Amino acid sequence: MLVNHEHHPVDSPYGMRFAVYVRRGEERFDAVDRVPEQLRLRTLAVRAFDTDAMMVGWELIEGGQLEAAIEHLLADPRAAYLHVHFAAPGCYATRVDRT
16 A cells, blocks of 8 residues: 655654555564665665755665665764665665664
8 A cells, every 4th residue: 555654744844755665464674783685686865964955965876785884874973863765766765873
């Protein structure tokens, strides 16, 4: 099922709601230091945001490069968290937080 989801409910120009797929039988992926296989198979847009929800960095990558992009973007001390989107359709995929 395709639904609209407010995945970035912030008071900045980057507040966003967009389409996400909800699939029967799927479970929330909630792991530390692990990337789900689904993210490795697609082109991704990774965006870094500061504590004021302003974008401070971004990368357009193939899924196999996700760990390197996370490391690079979080090396910026301004980056508080990341959002990952599937690049072509633009659907929100996940949030990455510092641990």
